[in-house]
Amino acid sequence: MSDLAVDPAVFEQGEEDATGPLIPVVVSLTFPGMGEVSHQLMSDFTRIAFEAVREAGGRPRLVNSSAPTFQPADEVFARAEGILFLGGGDVDGALYGVEELPANSYGVDRRADDYCIDLLRESVARDLPTLAICRGSQLLNVAFGGTLIPDIEEFGPHRGGPGSPMFLDEEVVLESGSEIARILGREKVTVRSGHHQAVAEVGSELRVTARAHDGVVEGTEHRTASWVIGIQWHPEEPEADVSDRRRVFGALVERARTVAASEH
Structure with missing residues (x-):
């Protein structure tokens, strides 16, 4: 494991709605080979994810998938x-x-992979509102029998090339009627x-909801x-885009509120 690790105290600070839904946030605060950029x-x-959940009215709680x-x-x-x-990191x-x-x-x-996969399966078994981003979405696919492209090989439109910023703008087409299109x-x-890894064969319990223009899967739903x-x-x-960020994290918190309401 890398000697570098993100300080969890950064995410535990922030005003939040004491009555908001509780949302565990699963992330590895370190991984093998983590450098300064990573x-x-x-x-x-x-930090931004925690802030977005709090802004939407949720109460995020760290679950460190790299903890001893x-x-x-x-x-x-x-x-x-x-x-x-x-x-x-990669799966x-x-x-x-x-x-x-x-x-x-x-x-x-x-x-960390095994731990996250177990949590993903358990969250689905509990029918808990679940949002899985990037590595999370790849693990979601693997958890339900899917496979991954280990490396897309070519740069752009999915990531920046050598000497360029890693993250770039990419247009994604959403499936009509999908939840992400609604959001x-x-x-x-x-x-x-x-990203340089991506969903290949989609798990049997999932369906594709978004694709890049080259056909690479960019979104799934159970x-x-x-x-x-x-x-x-x-x-x-x-x-x-800040508005889209609010829509995505707001939708998770909104859905979580329905769970909270049903329990009371």
Whole structure:
């Protein structure tokens, strides 16, 4: 594991609605090979995600999937009314039948992968509102029998090339009638993208809800669970559209409120 790790205290600060729905946020605060750039990205993205959940009225609670001792699933879900999975390192190829990872693979942590997959399956079994972003969306697919493209190989439109910023604008086409299209209010959306792995074969319990213009899968939803959404892009990226960020995280919190209301 890397010597660098994001300080969790950064995310535990902030005003929040004491009556808002409780939303665990699953993210690895470190991973193998984490460098200064990755460290800063993880810190910024996670902070913005926490702020967005709080702004929408939710109460985010950190679940560190790189912790030496994992928080037991029963504790994670004890009072949870929704759950959020954030981005991070690559998914271990052995989990979807690839033994030899590409040379540009980074941050692989099988222990964290297994923990996150267990939490994803449990959240679906509990029919808990679930939002899975980037690595989270890839793990969602693997959790339900899907596979991944280990490396898209070519730069753009999914990520910046050498010497360029990693994240760039990409237009994504949303499936008519999908929940993500309803949330964003349109079927074409410009997002912040920066990935080199992607969904390949879609898990049997999921359906595709978004694609890039080259056909790469950019979003999925669970077929039978009430509200389980995976998106490959980053609404929590600093330069992402603020209105769309509010729509995405607001939708998770709104859905979580319905769970909270049903329990009282």
